[in-house]
Amino acid sequence: xxxxxxxxxxxxxxxxxxxxxxxxxxxxxxxxxxxxxxxxxxxxxxxxxxxxxxxxxxxxxxxxxxxxxxxxxxxxxxxxxxxxxxxxxxxxxxxxxxxxxxxxxxxxxxxxxxxxxxxxxxxxxxxxxxxxxxxxxxxxxxxxxxxxxxxxxxxxxxxxxxxxxxxxxxxxxxxxxxxxxxxxxxxxxxxxxxxxxxxxxxxxxxxxxxxxxxxxxxxxxxxxxxxxxxxxxxxxxxxxxxxxxxxx
Amino acid sequence: xxxxxxxxxxxxxxxxxxxxxxxxxxxxxxxxxxxxxxxxxxxxxxxxxxxxxxxxxxxxxxxxxxxxxxxxxxxxxxxxxxxxxxxxxxxxxxxxxxxxxxxxxxxxxxxxxxxxxxxxxxxxxxxxxxxxxxxxxxxxxxxxxxxxxxxxxxxxxxxxxxxxxxxxxxxxxxxxxxxxxxxxxxxxxxxxxxxxxxxxxxxxxxxxxxxxxxxxxxxxxxxxxxxxxxxxxxxxxxxxxxxxxxxxxxxxxxxxxxxxx
Numbered sequence: 001x002x003x004x005x006x007x008x009x010x011x012x013x014x015x016x017x018x019x020x021x022x023x024x025x026x027x028x029x030x031x032x033x034x035x036x037x038x039x040x041x042x043x044x045x046x047x048x049x050x051x052x053x054x055x056x057x058x059x060x061x062x063x064x065x066x067x068x069x070x071x072x073x074x075x076x077x078x079x080x081x082x083x084x085x086x087x088x089x090x091x092x093x094x095x096x097x098x099x100x101x102x103x104x105x106x107x108x109x110x111x112x113x114x115x116x117x118x119x120x121x122x123x124x125x126x127x128x129x130x131x132x133x134x135x136x137x138x139x140x141x142x143x144x145x146x147x148x149x150x151x152x153x154x155x156x157x158x159x160x161x162x163x164x165x166x167x168x169x170x171x172x173x174x175x176x177x178x179x180x181x182x183x184x185x186x187x188x189x190x191x192x193x194x195x196x197x198x199x200x201x202x203x204x205x206x207x208x209x210x211x212x213x214x215x216x217x218x219x220x221x222x223x224x225x226x227x228x229x230x231x232x233x234x235x236x237x238x239x240x241x242x243x244x245x246x247x248x
Numbered sequence: 249x250x251x252x253x254x255x256x257x258x259x260x261x262x263x264x265x266x267x268x269x270x271x272x273x274x275x276x277x278x279x280x281x282x283x284x285x286x287x288x289x290x291x292x293x294x295x296x297x298x299x300x301x302x303x304x305x306x307x308x309x310x311x312x313x314x315x316x317x318x319x320x321x322x323x324x325x326x327x328x329x330x331x332x333x334x335x336x337x338x339x340x341x342x343x344x345x346x347x348x349x350x351x352x353x354x355x356x357x358x359x360x361x362x363x364x365x366x367x368x369x370x371x372x373x374x375x376x377x378x379x380x381x382x383x384x385x386x387x388x389x390x391x392x393x394x395x396x397x398x399x400x401x402x403x404x405x406x407x408x409x410x411x412x413x414x415x416x417x418x419x420x421x422x423x424x425x426x427x428x429x430x431x432x433x434x435x436x437x438x439x440x441x442x443x444x445x446x447x448x449x450x451x452x453x454x455x456x457x458x459x460x461x462x463x464x465x466x467x468x469x470x471x472x473x474x475x476x477x478x479x480x481x482x483x484x485x486x487x488x489x490x491x492x493x494x495x496x497x498x499x500x501x502x503x504x505x506x507x508x509x
Contacts, residue, residue, distance in 0.1 A: 003348070006348040010334065010345060013337065013341070014334075014336045014337075017336055017377075082332075083330045083332035083333075084332055084334050086328055086332050087333075087334075087346070090296050090324075090326055091321060092317075092321035092351075093349055247300065248293075248298050248299075
């Protein structure tokens with residue numbers, strides 16, 4: 001327990017200490033909200049979609065959780081390069097505990113990030129549809145955060161250095177974000193795109209957040225919850241296994 | 249305290265450590281020397297549970313680093329060749345992190361962290377982030393950290409690399425002191441032969457994965473008929489400069505060149 005706690009605490013300390021990282025990671029969602037929100041707002045309205053800021057905000061929250069969570073997971077590569085990983089790996093604690101501590105830490109940071117973006121979106125004009133649903137929205141926030149931190153850990157366990165990082169960014173993170181329904185409704189899209197969105201875990205996260213914060217679901221909240229929950233469980237097991245196999 | 253028998257590590261077709269055996273008695277300072285790429289760090293990585301051996305046996309404080317990982321891990325502290333501190337944490341937090349991972353009870357941990365930080369003269373910098381420290385300060389902190397759980401064995405992989413003579417002297421005086429007072433077994437590697445000559449009771453020289461000589465610095469000098477350990481080292485391992493981590497093609501080329509010689 002103490003092992004998991006100290007690893008969790010380390011992630012939080014690192015997060016709160018890098019002010020530039022916090023500001024940097026809030027700038028992007030804010031830009032998306034302002035530029036896309038107000039840019040596409042009138043067209044979206046005219047097309048009968050309603051208020052675009054209301055529609056977009058859950059997607060942008062999901063995006064900021066995705067980025068923060070995945071990077072927290074991938075930080076293991078940094079730790080490997082800066083040598084700190086060895087310090088944890090020679091300690092008399094199980095690898096699984098190390099992986100869980102890190103993942104919880106990363107997921108906490110990513111969830112916080114999601115909450116901050118939600119607060120920022122209030123300034124832009126977003127209004128949650130119901131206070132009673134906020135706890136459920138938070139549950140989805142945590143699930144998305146856990147899922148992508150565990151995914152980041154899994155990927156990082158397979159990579160030796162930061163060489164593959166750009167690859168992951170362009171061929172994994174960006175497609176996950178753009179093909180998730182974060183920016184546009186999934187209804188009425190070409191079949192191929194719908195198929196891709198249906199196997200994209202973030203789609204279910206976005207859907208869950210949209211269903212609890214704004215209006216309208218595509219897959220249904222129960223479905224969202226189940227899919228996210230199952231993938232989180234699988235990734236924790238796979239990530240834990242791969243992490244335990246790391247040799248440095 | 250440390251026993252190694254017929255230890256071998258192969259990476260694909262490259263044999264990094266080739267059937268080595270050595271034994272370090274309780275409370276001794278042991279120097280493990282060799283040119284770059286000889287297999288020193290690979291051996292330490294296997295002894296410290298970071299890497300699985302291809303074959304052979306090891307015992308640390310009676311425990312097998314492959315099967316009794318956690319018992320073996322509790323028995324040693326290590327200062328790695330490259331830095332391994334979390335630079336975004338303070339000196340104190342790095343120490344505390346280590347203490348918690350090794351399950352040192354809180355009240356004992358507090359006292360020990362303070363004692364060790366005073367010992368390496370970093371107590372007044374304890375709340376500074378490690379990223380603001382100099383190379384020597386980081387090294388001292390790493391040594392202090394390796395001792396928080398009172399290990400029976402201390403591994404030091406080139407602990408004085410890149411440090412000025414003052415800091416090196418400083419660090420060795422701590423280590424000799426610990427060895428004397430706590431009867432801690434010390435296993436270290438270095439490229440500074442005069443350091444090994446001065447500090448180590450026993451020396452093993454490894455070259456191309458094989459141990460080429462073992463004994464006290466005196467014995468090695470005697471054996472090679474030289475006056476310094478540096479000369480003895482050169483006599484035993486040759487004067488050719490080694491390249492660490494050569495690619496597959498370079499490897500072939502090197503072999504070919506050697507055969508033509």
